[in-house]
Structure formats: C-alpha cells, structure tokens
Amino acid sequence: MPKLTRRDAVFTSLVAGALPVLGAVSSSSASARAPSASPSGRNSHKFEMNIEDTRITLVGNQTFHTFAFGGQVPAPLFHVSEGDLVEVTLNNLTTLPHSIHWHGILQRGTWQMDGVPDMTQPGIQPGDSFTYKFVAEPAGTMWYHCHVNVNEHVATRGMWGPFIIDPKRPSKVEREVTGDYILMFSEWASAWAAKPGQGGVPGDVFDYFTINGKSFPETQPIRVREGDVLRLRFFGAGGGFHSIHIHGHVFEIAFKDGHELPAPIKADTVLVGPGERYDIIIRCDNPGRWMIHDHIDHHTMNGHTPHGGVMTVIEYDGIPRDQSWYHWGHKEFVPDFYYEQSLKKPHGIHTNPNFKGVPVA
Ligand SMILES: [Cu+2]
Numbered sequence: 001m002p003k004l005t006r007r008d009a010v011f012t013s014l015v016a017g018a019l020p021v022l023g024a025v026s027s028s029s030a031s032a033r034a035p036s037a038s039p040s041g042r043n044s045h046k047f048e049m050n051i052e053d054t055r056i057t058l059v060g061n062q063t064f065h066t067f068a069f070g071g072q073v074p075a076p077l078f079h080v081s082e083g084d085l086v087e088v089t090l091n092n093l094t095t096l097p098h099s100i101h102w103h104g105i106l107q108r109g110t111w112q113m114d115g116v117p118d119m120t121q122p123g124i125q126p127g128d129s130f131t132y133k134f135v136a137e138p139a140g141t142m143w144y145h146c147h148v149n150v151n152e153h154v155a156t157r158g159m160w161g162p163f164i165i166d167p168k169r170p171s172k173v174e175r176e177v178t179g180d181y182i183l184m185f186s187e188w189a190s191a192w193a194a195k196p197g198q199g200g201v202p203g204d205v206f207d208y209f210t211i212n213g214k215s216f217p218e219t220q221p222i223r224v225r226e227g228d229v230l231r232l233r234f235f236g237a238g239g240g241f242h243s244i245h246i247h248g249h250v251f252e253i254a255f256k257d258g259h260e261l262p263a264p265i266k267a268d269t270v271l272v273g274p275g276e277r278y279d280i281i282i283r284c285d286n287p288g289r290w291m292i293h294d295h296i297d298h299h300t301m302n303g304h305t306p307h308g309g310v311m312t313v314i315e316y317d318g319i320p321r322d323q324s325w326y327h328w329g330h331k332e333f334v335p336d337f338y339y340e341q342s343l344k345k346p347h348g349i350h351t352n353p354n355f356k357g358v359p360v361a
Pocket of ligand 1: 147148
C-alpha cells in the first residue's frame with residue numbers, strides 16, 4: 001500500500017482498466033467527462049475519493065472538526081443512471097478507520113460492498129485504500145455515509161453525501177421538474193467540535209443545526225420564478241429529527257427513500273427522521289418570500305441565539321429584496337449551495353467548493 005500524501009488530489013480520474021466484478025470501464029471524474037458504455041450496454045463510472053481531516057465552519061465562529069469525504073461536508077454529489085456500474089476507490093488519509101455504506105443501494109450480488117465494518121469488510125485503516133464496485137440501483141434519492149462508529153462519524157463528523165440515481169424512465173412529475181435541490185439536515189454538539197475521535201454519545205447536547213453543513217444565515221435562498229416546479233430532496237443525514245415546514249404552498253410528498261409513492265401526500269410539513277429521504281414537489285404559484293424552516297423550534301437557533309439553524313427562504317423573481325429590514329437584503333448569493341447546478345450537469349461526480357473545509361494537519 002503506497003503512502004498517500006495527495007491531500008489536494010481530492011478526486012482524480014482513473015485510467016481505463018478491467019473490473020473483475022463489473023467488467024471493463026473507462027473513466028468518469030469530477031471533470032464530468034461523459035461516462036463510457038460497457039459491453040453490456042451499461043454506462044460505467046470510475047472515481048477516486050480521499051477522506052481527510054478538515055475543519056468546517058457551521059456559522060459565525062463555530063467550527064467543527066470533520067472527517068470529510070473529498071474534504072467537504074456534504075460530500076461530493078454522485079449522479080448516475082439506474083443500472084450504471086460504479087467503481088469508487090477510497091483513500092483514508094485520516095488517523096482513524098472508516099468505510100462507506102451506500103445507503104439505499106441494493107448491492108445485489110455485491111453484499112461485500114455494503115460498507116459495514118467487521119460485517120461486510122474490515123474498516124479501512126489509516127493510510128489504506130479500498131475499492132467499492134457495484135451497480136447503481138434502484139433509482140432515486142440515495143446517499144452514502146461512513147459506517148464506522150456512526151454515532152460519531154455520521155452524527156458529528158459530517159461523513160455523508162448525496163447519491164442520486166436517475167430512473168431509466170422518469171415519471172410524469174419528474175419530467176415536469178424545473179429545479180432540483182438537495183437539502184441534507186444534521187445537528188452538531190459543539191462540546192465535541194475540536195475533539196476528533198470522541199463524541200456522539202447518549203446525552204449529547206446538540207446546539208447547532210444545519211442544511212448542507214451551514215446554519216442560517218450562512219444557508220442560501222432558493223430563487224424561483226412563478227410556474228417553476230421544484231423537487232426538494234430532504235435527507236436526515238445526522239441522528240436527529242427535522243420537521244420541515246414551508247410557508248405559502250401546499251407541496252406533495254412524492255418520494256420516500258427514493259421510491260415514488262403511488263399516492264402523493266399533500267402537506268405543508270414533513271418530518272424527516274435519521275436516514276430517511278423525502279422528495280417533495282412544490283409548484284411555485286404564489287409569488288412572494290416564503291420561509292422554509294425546521295418546526296422543531298430550537299432547531300432554529302445557533303447555540304443560544306435565535307434566528308439561525310435550519311432556515312432558508314424561497315425568493316420569487318420580481319419580489320424586491322432590498323428592504324432595509326430584510327435579513328438577506330444584501331446577501332451575496334452563492335449558487336450550487338443545494339447542488340442545483342451540479343444536478344443539471346452530465347452524470348458523474350461533482351465536487352462543490354462551498355462545502356470545502358480547511359485541512360487539519
Ligand atoms: Cu468514519
């Protein structure tokens with residue numbers, strides 16, 4: 001096993017090679033090169049990803065030590081088609097063992113790729129690498145996370161990212177969608193912020209709450225036009241519940257854990273539990289400025305300060321944003337905060353500088 005020192009080489013495209021499990025593939029990388037077709041007619045993707053010690057900032061001065069896939073929280077977006085072949089080589093550059101569980105992916109015939117330490121594989125030790133190979137199925141909103149000491153690594157160290165599998169045949173509502181957004185909810189106990197290798201224990205006091213690793217006002221607005229049809233993909237990425245309420249609209253809960261519901265549920269609030277995904281469809285038919293927030297009320301605090309945490313806003317085009325009292329009146333808008341631009345790019349793996357942490361020596 002060569003010593004891995006490529007902290008900056010978060011992703012590299014691998015050269016074409018033979019896959020003993022899945023057959024021959026060629027490369028697909030963060031540069032969004034088109035995937036290749038294997039002899040079976042499936043597209044194939046080959047990625048490499050590091051796990052790094054990083055420090056992210058949730059909001060203000062509140063930082064947190066993370067073990068970050070690709071150096072970022074949330075981790076890079078995997079976006080592929082149903083039935084694609086995926087090969088991911090994971091390099092552990094940290095000082096603790098890790099793995100990846102591909103949550104929601106069936107691993108038919110590849111149960112050894114399920115990423116559970118001492119159950120399906122040994123943990124990937126510091127300095128070691130492991131290559132996962134599997135078929136991307138079923139379609140839907142899936143995700144990936146470490147499965148070593150999940151109480152710490154998933155609950156408080158940010159080891160999670162989205163894995164979106166497009167269906168071979170999109171449904172009617174999927175064909176209507178004009179904007180696709182990823183919102184991963186989690187919570188943080190600041191007592192453990194600077195104590196990697198510890199924390200995530202019963203009785204923890206969670207005092208910071210985030211969407212995609214940021215607390216309001218470091219979250220971003222969702223900017224829409226009247227007539228847009230939004231798909232918001234909610235993920236319970238940490239160990240807590242999040243009761244997500246949207247003002248001014250009746251949305252449809254259309255997918256549960258990636259699977260389309262036979263009868264969508266009309267609602268204005270959806271409770272997202274740990275590990276769950278809900279995809280909701282919002283038809284933008286009510287111009288204005290509308291809150292999206294966690295209705296577990298203290299999840300809208302940053303420590304002891306109200307007006308933070310899991311909050312964002314739907315801003316319609318044409319509604320003035322320059323009122324002096326509007327909290328985000330002079331906000332510098334950061335695109336792709338919800339991977340909404342990456343999701344429109346060709347299939348592959350998509351990094352996101354918004355989520356990049358600072359390396360920790
Ligand atoms: Cu881990």
